[in-house]
Structures are given as C-alpha cells and as structure tokens.
Amino acid sequence: MDIRAMTLPELDMVLDWAAAEGWNPGLQDAASFYAADPDGFLLGTVDGEAVASIFAVRFGAAFGFIGGYIVRPEYRSKGYGMAIWHAGMARLAGRNVGLDGVPAQQANYARSGFKLAHRNVRYEGRGSDVPAADRVLPLGPHDVGEVLAYDRAFFADEREQFMRCWLQQAGSVAFGVRDTDGTLLGYAVLRPCRAGFKIGPLCAESPQVAEELMLAVCGRVPAGEPVFLDVPEPNAAAVALAERHGMHACFETARMYTGADPRLPLARQYGITTFELG
Structure with a gap:
C-alpha cells in the first residue's frame, strides 16, 4: 500500500x-x-x-x-x-x-499509548420554535477575530486557520451572547450534516448563556429535523441541558491523549466542535 x-x-x-x-x-x-x-x-x-x-x-x-x-x-x-x-x-x-474513539477500541488505543481523559456523549433532539433571547445575536465576518480569541481557551493548541473557515462555512449559522459591556459570553455554531444538523462548538460562561445559545440554534433547524450536540460528560450542566430539552443519548466516544490531559475548561464547554478533529 x-x-x-x-x-x-x-x-x-x-x-x-x-x-x-x-x-x-x-x-x-x-x-x-x-x-x-x-x-x-x-x-x-x-x-x-x-x-x-x-x-x-x-x-x-x-x-x-x-x-x-x-x-x-x-x-x-x-x-x-x-x-x-x-x-x-x-x-x-x-x-x-x-483522539475521540469508540469505547470498544479503547484497549487498542491504550496499546498505542493513549490514556482516557473523559467520555463524550452525543445527544439527539429536534428543532425548536422557541424564539431566541434578545441578547443572542448572529455573528458575522466582523466578529471572527473576537470569536477566535474567545475560542482559544477551549482547544489544546492554536487552531486559527481551521476556525476561520469553520465560522464562515456555507449553510452554517453562528450566534453569540454579549454582556452589557459588549464582552462575549459564549458562542455556538450550527451546520448542516448528511442527516440533520450538528451544534458545535457550544461554549459559554454560564448554563444560562449555554441554554440561550442552544435554543437560538435549534430555532434555525427545520421542524422535525434532527439536531445533535456532542457533550463532554464531565460537564454535568451540559448533560442536564440536553436532557431537559428532550434530547437522548445516541452515541459516545472516549477522549484520549498520549500525553498529559490539557485540562480544557470543560465546565464551560457544552458542545465539542467535531469528533473528527477534537
């Protein structure tokens, strides 16, 4: 080969x-x-x-x-x-x-030096017609620099080129919530997939901000269409958010690292960007 x-x-x-x-x-x-x-x-x-x-x-x-x-x-x-x-x-x-691997392969990955950090759980729900909160606003090209700076805390190293493209991909929508002084308190991206839509990332400074963002993006999903959120299981507030809105667990992965766990702020990470690239 x-x-x-x-x-x-x-x-x-x-x-x-x-x-x-x-x-x-x-x-x-x-x-x-x-x-x-x-x-x-x-x-x-x-x-x-x-x-x-x-x-x-x-x-x-x-x-x-x-x-x-x-x-x-x-x-x-x-x-x-x-x-x-x-x-x-x-x-x-x-x-x-x-990597984000299926649990059945954890032992194989361990033999290659990977160590389990935490589980991720994919939740599936449906679109919502709940109106977005007033402070949830669309993010556009002029917001990219600010989002990149905010996003840096949620990944183990620099990913600017990826995120510049991700935030502006065709068919996607991005929303942010700002404090009264204009400070970004969180953001979420919704993109169309082969089946339904996925939310990711979803990062927020509080459970309330996370809920406002999730409702806003779910409101952009056509009625009856599935929507998926990949939650890091240690974030109990994220698990509760998904379950409170009628989403059910349908898949899981094991987040593993060869080196030290980078200790990302999972308490503020409600939705992982994509299992394929972390």
Whole structure:
C-alpha cells in the first residue's frame, strides 16, 4: 500500500466513507478540515485504488489529533489499517496526540499509548420554535477575530486557520451572547450534516448563556429535523441541558491523549466542535 497526503476532493470522498460508516459528517466539513493542516490527511492506495484513510492533523507547535481512521470494508484484515495508523502517528511524533474513539477500541488505543481523559456523549433532539433571547445575536465576518480569541481557551493548541473557515462555512449559522459591556459570553455554531444538523462548538460562561445559545440554534433547524450536540460528560450542566430539552443519548466516544490531559475548561464547554478533529 502506498500512503500519501490527500487532495481536497479525496478528503470529500473519505468523508463519504465516513457517512457510510454512520459518522454523519457535515456537508461542508472538508474545506475547514483541510484548512487546519493540508498535509495532515493521509490516504492509502493499492494499485491506484483508495483503500484506507487517517487524519493526523497538527495544531500549533505541540498538539495533534487523530481522526478519520477508516479502511474500506472489502480491504479489511489485510494489514492496511495498521500501516496507515503507524504513518499517521509518525507524522505526529513528539506531540501530545488526542483522539475521540469508540469505547470498544479503547484497549487498542491504550496499546498505542493513549490514556482516557473523559467520555463524550452525543445527544439527539429536534428543532425548536422557541424564539431566541434578545441578547443572542448572529455573528458575522466582523466578529471572527473576537470569536477566535474567545475560542482559544477551549482547544489544546492554536487552531486559527481551521476556525476561520469553520465560522464562515456555507449553510452554517453562528450566534453569540454579549454582556452589557459588549464582552462575549459564549458562542455556538450550527451546520448542516448528511442527516440533520450538528451544534458545535457550544461554549459559554454560564448554563444560562449555554441554554440561550442552544435554543437560538435549534430555532434555525427545520421542524422535525434532527439536531445533535456532542457533550463532554464531565460537564454535568451540559448533560442536564440536553436532557431537559428532550434530547437522548445516541452515541459516545472516549477522549484520549498520549500525553498529559490539557485540562480544557470543560465546565464551560457544552458542545465539542467535531469528533473528527477534537
């Protein structure tokens, strides 16, 4: 198997593989992912046929994230998965590496040096017709710099290029809540996915702000359409928020790191950006 960096169209293809696996990626995710680290998306080919993928994305100087680890079903049990895994990990050598893996694979990841930090739980609900609170306002291009500064606390290293694209992707909406002095108290992004919509990130200074933001984005989801929120389980207020609004747990991942847990402020993180890139 030959292993090389993907092109952007090939990343779109691999996200179609992910959709077939039930991962439900966003319709416009590829461009934002690619902006994070264009060389970080590895494709394995056999006789010119794409058979395996892994995302091994570098953030800043010291962090990396593994995602998109897929071998097409007809090519499994041939060693291709392990080969591309080693290539991805080699690309991130010397960094603290994170991943969001299914619990059934925790033992396998542990053998590669990953340690469990916490669970993430995906909640599914439906759109809401509750009107947004007066202080919830749309965020536009002129707000990007402020959002980037606010977002920095919620990720293990710098991710500016990714977030610039993420905040302005086609079909998405972003809302913020400000204090009376104009200070940003939280923000949320809603994007269309293969099925329904996902909220992420959702970061807020208080449970009240988080609820106002969630209601605002759910109000932009067509009636009857599903909406998903990926909650870090240690945030009890986030779990309570999802359950209070009739959302039910439908999936979970294990957040694991090879190095020290970066101790992100999970008490203020109500929705993870995307399991594929952390």
